[in-house]
Each structure stands twice: as structure tokens, then as C-alpha cells.
Amino acid sequence: MPGRIIKWIDQRFPLTSFVKHELTDYPTPRNLSYWWNFGFLAGVVLMLQVVTGIFLAMHYRADISLSFDSIQHIMREVNYGWLLRYMHATGASAFFFVIFVHMARTLYYGSYRAPRELLWWTGQGLLLLLMATAFMGYLLPWGQMSYWGATVITNLFQATPFFGDQIVIWLRGDYTVGDATLTRFFALHYLFPFIIIGAVVIHLVALHTVKSSNPSGIDLAAKDNIPFHPYFTIKDLYGLGWFLIVYSVFVFFLPDSLIEPANNIPANPMQTPNHIVPEWYFLPFYAILRSVPNLVGGVVAMGLSVMMFAFMPFLDRSRIPGGAHYRPIFKIQFYLFLLDMLVLGYVGYTPPTNQTLLIGQIATLCYFGSFLLIPFISRIEERWLVRRGLPPAVIALMESEALTIEQRRLKHRRRGEQA
Amino acid sequence: MTENESPANTGRRNFLIKATTAVGGVGVAAACVPFVASMNPSSDVLAKAVTEVDLSGITPGGVRTVAWQGKPVFIVHRTPEEIQASTATNGVIDPEPDSQRVQKPEWLVVVGVCTHMGCVPNKEGPGWTCHCHGSQYDDSGRVTRGPAPKNLEVPPYHFVADNKIIIGKA
Ligand code: HEM
Ligand code: FES
Numbered sequence: 001m002p003g004r005i006i007k008w009i010d011q012r013f014p015l016t017s018f019v020k021h022e023l024t025d026y027p028t029p030r031n032l033s034y035w036w037n038f039g040f041l042a043g044v045v046l047m048l049q050v051v052t053g054i055f056l057a058m059h060y061r062a063d064i065s066l067s068f069d070s071i072q073h074i075m076r077e078v079n080y081g082w083l084l085r086y087m088h089a090t091g092a093s094a095f096f097f098v099i100f101v102h103m104a105r106t107l108y109y110g111s112y113r114a115p116r117e118l119l120w121w122t123g124q125g126l127l128l129l130l131m132a133t134a135f136m137g138y139l140l141p142w143g144q145m146s147y148w149g150a151t152v153i154t155n156l157f158q159a160t161p162f163f164g165d166q167i168v169i170w171l172r173g174d175y176t177v178g179d180a181t182l183t184r185f186f187a188l189h190y191l192f193p194f195i196i197i198g199a200v201v202i203h204l205v206a207l208h209t210v211k212s213s214n215p216s217g218i219d220l221a222a223k224d225n226i227p228f229h230p231y232f233t234i235k236d237l238y239g240l241g242w243f244l245i246v247y248s249v250f251v252f253f254l255p256d257s258l259i260e261p262a263n264n265i266p267a268n269p270m271q272t273p274n275h276i277v278p279e280w281y282f283l284p285f286y287a288i289l290r291s292v293p294n295l296v297g298g299v300v301a302m303g304l305s306v307m308m309f310a311f312m313p314f315l316d317r318s319r320i321p322g323g324a325h326y327r328p329i330f331k332i333q334f335y336l337f338l339l340d341m342l343v344l345g346y347v348g349y350t351p352p353t354n355q356t357l358l359i360g361q362i363a364t365l366c367y368f369g370s371f372l373l374i375p376f377i378s379r380i381e382e383r384w385l386v387r388r389g390l391p392p393a394v395i396a397l398m399e400s401e402a403l404t405i406e407q408r409r410l411k412h413r414r415r416g417e418q419a
Numbered sequence: 420m421t422e423n424e425s426p427a428n429t430g431r432r433n434f435l436i437k438a439t440t441a442v443g444g445v446g447v448a449a450a451c452v453p454f455v456a457s458m459n460p461s462s463d464v465l466a467k468a469v470t471e472v473d474l475s476g477i478t479p480g481g482v483r484t485v486a487w488q489g490k491p492v493f494i495v496h497r498t499p500e501e502i503q504a505s506t507a508t509n510g511v512i513d514p515e516p517d518s519q520r521v522q523k524p525e526w527l528v529v530v531g532v533c534t535h536m537g538c539v540p541n542k543e544g545p546g547w548t549c550h551c552h553g554s555q556y557d558d559s560g561r562v563t564r565g566p567a568p569k570n571l572e573v574p575p576y577h578f579v580a581d582n583k584i585i586i587g588k589a
Contacts, residue, residue: 173461290566294568351553
């Protein structure tokens, strides 16, 4: 009977062939390491956030006189409300953690390079959507941090030329963050995750067009690919087990470690807390914002710092195939960049003093430097590696890649002449 | 069918495509207006634009914070020393004489919103300190230390009696 139903569907909709092509038989490099688990994990966390979010929304009130109390209601009276809320609040941190690892993987293995530029850029779009979603969600509990975080960030739009003040008021729907702001943030916080789901579909279509990269950084021959199922379904599920253990430790034993204590005080528009800090996942970017002594400059620097990743395919023109694995200098640069992120995070967390300001400014320069110097450093590195002698297989690969680029250029020119 | 009505008349077809696109584009843009405008402050929000304050309870050296348009406004009853210190300089980052920032020297009325990113500065020592990123303001509400670029804003207000002001209307 089930067989007949599937046959009936297949005559009208490409169900079996789709599952076969995109999932069970989808060719996957056999050498993928556990660093390739994090995309799948991001998808799982997205689903967790959507499910817990929808059930929270059944009890949450988006009204400045009710929202703080509705969170207390969820925590104390709603059946398992505490679990839903802790899962959702912890899930936001887990989401960023997973995405940051996913991005670091991509940077390390050079998976942003041709032909995966579009895949990387759709990922950049997903990062922006995620940041916007988390930022708007953070206002909903209407605590002191929620209120002042939203105030400071909406105020950044003052840097817009000519219309700065009007834009800030338009975003808030009021002269200050208020009822109008809360209700629109709730509406958009509900909407954005579904836009994210749409963007994930685009991300996956791009992935399935160019296929996964792999730790060698070299596209494997067909014989070195294995079907996704069962090899990677099982590997992803195994990783999921580990992820859920760590996630549960936070949800059940350390839920408050990720919630700023000041957010347990209801929002007070007349009093800013003495030390306002964003959520940990925004700290490095916040540090960059604070490091520039001028408002417009700070906003531009912060915006750029998030967008720098998008330039990677242009900045890194090294012809050495593979990622940091085969590029010693790029590898050092990669680890220094991670270190710099940690320094920036620390600076973003501490109250501003002259000393942390200076550290922050140096770290900001290093941050942009680690992107903008890539073209120069990678050229020097390439020359040095070639002089030192590369394995013949790598040289052959570089030559064949140069050839395809040349052929593409020729074809392009020929087409140009015909037109 | 005459000659210039035939489908081969691409000039005419291109013109029609462009004209239709333009009209459609204008229509879409016009349809966006109400949606964008709906996000601006509604009329009840606009209605809370003025606040009346009775100053009689504020002793010299005292500060009161009142809400105007939902924003905190600091009303300071300045002491003669504070007035003297404020008139002695014009400020450094955004120079402005004290006399232009007050209507009566003993009453300073400023919006308590840091001009950097909108935190509420704390009254500390002489003037205010903003804890968000460390800006400082003097007893005239002028910025003395960045990152704030501008002095605390003086809202439009006027005295309706010796000890009563209305904030929101000059
Ligand atoms: C991309 C996925 C999502 C992320 C990253 C995210 C993030 C957040 C964050 C950071 C908070 C504040 C948590 C706190 O401190 O209490 C929050 C609250 C909230 N979110 Fe989400 N969210 C997501 C999806 C959703 C969805 C799909 C809904 C469905 C309506 C939703 C509904 C809510 C509600 C009702 C609250 C207020 C309750 C609370 O604060 O715990 N969220 N969200
Ligand atoms: S908001 Fe006051 S110093 Fe930044």
C-alpha cells in the first residue's frame, strides 16, 4: 500500500527523485570532518527557535505594561513555561555559537573561494538576518538591558545623513523606545525566522549546485564522493547528540549565565543601568563601535566589520589550492584573527576606560588589517610556497585551474565579439 | 493592419514596455507610502508633546527628572557657584555660551539623553557622566569629554509663572 501511494505521488510530483537526488544519493566528499556538522546543527537550532518561539508567543504579551510580567507568568505559572523560555534564550546563544563555528570553518578551509562565492554571500545574508532577529527578540522581555540595548542601537541610525533624527523616530514609532517599538519588534521577530527559512533554502540550493567543499580544499573526483545517506546522516546525528548534551547543560543548569542580571529589572526609561552590555555574540562588533571616537565613524566601522566577510572572495586571490591547511601564513593569520575577536569581545564587555579604549582601537585596526592585508600577504605567501617547491599534484591542479580561468576569459571575449 | 502597427515596430513596443514599467513602478511606490507612514508616531503619541512642571519643590543644588515625550528632562536648580563655573567657559567640543542655554541662569533645563547613543547620563560631581561610553557633561549640559559629539539638547520651554514651566513649546 505505501508503495502504491508513493507511486501515485511520484506520477504527479517528483518526490522520490527529489529525496534521492538531494538527500539519500547526494554525493558528499568522503573526508568531511566534524567541522562540517555545524551547518546541519544551525538548521536544528533554527527549528528549535521557531518551535519554542511559537509556543512562547501563545503566552507572551507585547505591551509595555504587560510584557515584563508576562515573562514572569511564563516562568512561574505556564506549564513548562520556564523550559520554553530557557530553551529559547539559550537557543539564541547556541545559534550564534554554531554559526560562528560554521563561518570559522569556511574561512579556515577557504570554502568561500570559487565556485562557492554565492554560497558564502547567502551565508552573509543569513548572518545579518540572524542578528536582526536576535536583536528584536531581546527587546521582548522588556527588561533594563532590553530597553537600553534597543535604545542605543536604534539611535545608531542617527548617523544617517540628512534624515537621521526622523529615521530614528520612524523606526521606534515614538520619540523613545515605547509601545509602538515593542509591538513592531514582536511582529518582525515573528516574521524574520521565516524569512531565514527561505534564505536557508536558497543557501542549500546554492550548496547543492556547487557541492560541499572538503578539508583538502581540492574538489574531489567523483569516485571519492559517497552518498549522504547513511554516511552523513549518521555523522550529523552523532554530532547532534553532543550538541544536545552541551545545550541541555546550559538550559537546565546554567540558564542564567546567558541572561544579563540587569534584564530581570523592568525597563526604566528614566535610568540607564551603570554598565550596559550587549549579548555576548555582539560584543566584538560593539567594541569596534565604541573604539571609534566619532559616532558616524563608529557606526560605519561597525557596519563594515560585519560586512567584511563578504569581501573575502575578492580579498583572497591566492592560487594555492586548499585552505589554511596548505597555507602556513594564512593559517597564522586565521588564528590571530580569532584571538583578535576574543580581545575585542573582552573590550566590548568591560566598562570603557582609557586603557581598554586603547586596546580596543588597536584590536579594531588588527581586525580590519587582517582582512585588508590578505591580498598582499597571500601573494607573498604564494611566491614563497612556489619557490619552496610544491608537490607535483598541487602544481598540476594550479595549472589546470589557471587553464579553466583562461578558457572562461576567452569564451567571454569571443561572446563579446559576436555581439 | 497598417505598416507601423505591425509587431515588427519594436520602437513602439519598447516605448510601451518602458511606459508601463514606469507607471507600475510609480504605483508600487505610492502603495508603499501608507505602510511606511504607519510606522511613524501615531497621533496619540504626538499628543503627549508638552509637559507642565512645577519648580517650587526643587531646592538650590537639586535636580528633578521629568518625562517629556517619554524622554527624561533634567531640571537643575543651579547654585551661584555652578552658574559661575558654567559662565566661565564656553565648552570645548561643541562651544556654546551658557547664556544661550538657559532662560534664567538658576534654572537649567536639558533633555537627559546622551547625544552619543541615547543613554541617560548620571548626575555625578559637577555635571553628568554617561556610563554607556564615558561621555561627560558640565553644569550647563555641555559635553566636556567624548564620544558624545554635541551638548545635551535644550528642549523648547517657557515660563508660565515664576516657578512653572511648560516643556514642548517655546
Ligand atoms: C532565528 C530564530 C530566533 C532567534 C535567534 C530568537 C532570539 C530571541 C531572543 C534573544 C529573545 C530574548 C530571550 C530572553 O532574554 O528572554 C527572544 C524572545 C522571544 N522570542 Fe525569539 N528568536 C527566534 C525565533 C522566534 C520565533 C520564530 C518566535 C515565534 C513567535 C519567537 C518568539 C519570541 C518570544 C515570544 C519572545 C519573548 C519571550 C522571551 O523573552 O523569552 N522567536 N527571541
Ligand atoms: S551613549 Fe552616552 S557615551 Fe555613548
